[in-house]
Amino acid sequence: MKTLLPTALVGSLPKPAWLAQPETLWSPWALEGDALVEGKQDALRCAVHEQRRRGIDIVSDGEQTRQHFVTTFIEHLSGVDFERRETVRIRDRYDASVPTVVGAVERVKPVFVEDATFLRQQTDLPIKWALPGPMTMxxxxxxxxxxxxxxxxxxxxxILNREAKELEAAGVDIIQFDEPAFNVFFDEVRDWGMATLERAVEGLRAETVVHxxxxxxxKANTDWKATLGSEWRQYEQSFPLLQRSSIDIISLESHNSRIPLDVxxxxRGKKVMLxxxxxANNTIERPEEVADTLRKAxxxxxxDKLIPSSNCGMAPLPRDVALAKMSALSAGAEIIRTEVAMAV
Known part of the structure; x- marks a missing residue:
C-alpha cells in the first residue's frame, strides 16, 4: 500500500567523523584512494540504515559521497578549471572563490550513476537523488x-538531462534539482531559468522535484534572512511558474521561517515537499511541533500530495541531532496520518 504523507530528507546528512570533519560544511575527505571509496560506501550504508530505522519513507544518499551539492558535480565536467579561481558574488549574498569556465562544458562520463546504483542496492524503498539546478550551477x-x-x-x-536519464535507468525513483538561485534572480527565472529547468527534466519518467x-x-544566509522583513514572500515569484511547469514536486522550507504558508x-495540484x-539550529523538534506545521499546510x-521533509540539508549539524530530527519528522507525520485516517 502506498504510504500517506511519505517522509523524505531534502539533502545532506552529517558525515561520520572517520570520513570528514564533523559539523563543517564542505570539509575535505579524511581518507584517500581505495580507502576513500570504501569509506564513502560505508557512510552511505549508514545513512540508509538510519533513515530506515527512523521512519524515513523516501531514502536518499544523504550526500555522503560528495563534498558540495554543486561543485562536486561540476568537478566531473570538462571545460572548468579548478586551479584558476576568482572571487564572485554567490546569489547576491556573499563572496566566494570559485572555479572558472575556460572552454565548452561537457560531461565526459556519468557523475553520480555509480553511487546511485549502490544506493539502489541498499533498499527496496523509493530512492531520491539530488542534482544542482542549471541556474544555481x-x-x-x-x-x-x-x-x-x-x-x-x-x-x-x-548535461543534467543526460545525467538524470542515466540515474533513472539506475533505479532512481525521484530526481531532485536544487535551485536556491530561484529565490534571488526573479527576472532570470522568468525569462529563461524556468525554461532551462524544463530542459533538465525533459523526457524523464521518474518523478521530479525542484528544491x-x-x-x-x-552567517551570510542568516544575515540575509534578517533583511527580509516579517514575511518572506520570495516564493510568490517562482511558484506560479512552477505550477504551470512539468515539475512534479515543489520543495520549500517552512518550519521556523517567516514564509506565509498560503504561498x-x-x-495547488502539485505535490509539495514541505x-x-x-x-539552522540544534533544537530537536517535538513530534507535535512537526505535526502542527503539517496540519497548517x-x-x-x-x-495525498504532501511529503513531510527537512527544510534543507543537515550536514552542519551534530550527527546525533540530525538523527533525532529525523525521528521527530517521522513521528510528527504519523500523528497527521492518524488524524487524516480518523477524518475519513
Missing amino acids: IDTLADHHYKSREKLAWEFAT ICYGYGI VELV GAIDV LRFVDA
Whole structure:
C-alpha cells in the first residue's frame, strides 16, 4: 500500500567523523584512494540504515559521497578549471572563490550513476537523488567562455538531462534539482531559468522535484534572512511558474521561517515537499511541533500530495541531532496520518 504523507530528507546528512570533519560544511575527505571509496560506501550504508530505522519513507544518499551539492558535480565536467579561481558574488549574498569556465562544458562520463546504483542496492524503498539546478550551477562559477549566464545555463541543462536519464535507468525513483538561485534572480527565472529547468527534466519518467530554499544557517544566509522583513514572500515569484511547469514536486522550507504558508496555494495540484524540520539550529523538534506545521499546510495541499521533509540539508549539524530530527519528522507525520485516517 502506498504510504500517506511519505517522509523524505531534502539533502545532506552529517558525515561520520572517520570520513570528514564533523559539523563543517564542505570539509575535505579524511581518507584517500581505495580507502576513500570504501569509506564513502560505508557512510552511505549508514545513512540508509538510519533513515530506515527512523521512519524515513523516501531514502536518499544523504550526500555522503560528495563534498558540495554543486561543485562536486561540476568537478566531473570538462571545460572548468579548478586551479584558476576568482572571487564572485554567490546569489547576491556573499563572496566566494570559485572555479572558472575556460572552454565548452561537457560531461565526459556519468557523475553520480555509480553511487546511485549502490544506493539502489541498499533498499527496496523509493530512492531520491539530488542534482544542482542549471541556474544555481552558473551562479557558482566565473565564466570566461560563454560570457552569457543564459547560454551556460542551457549547456548545463542538457548535461543534467543526460545525467538524470542515466540515474533513472539506475533505479532512481525521484530526481531532485536544487535551485536556491530561484529565490534571488526573479527576472532570470522568468525569462529563461524556468525554461532551462524544463530542459533538465525533459523526457524523464521518474518523478521530479525542484528544491528552493533560503540557505543553510551560515552567517551570510542568516544575515540575509534578517533583511527580509516579517514575511518572506520570495516564493510568490517562482511558484506560479512552477505550477504551470512539468515539475512534479515543489520543495520549500517552512518550519521556523517567516514564509506565509498560503504561498503553497500557488502550486495547488502539485505535490509539495514541505520542510517541517529546521536545519539552522540544534533544537530537536517535538513530534507535535512537526505535526502542527503539517496540519497548517493541509489547508493548502491535499494529504495525498504532501511529503513531510527537512527544510534543507543537515550536514552542519551534530550527527546525533540530525538523527533525532529525523525521528521527530517521522513521528510528527504519523500523528497527521492518524488524524487524516480518523477524518475519513
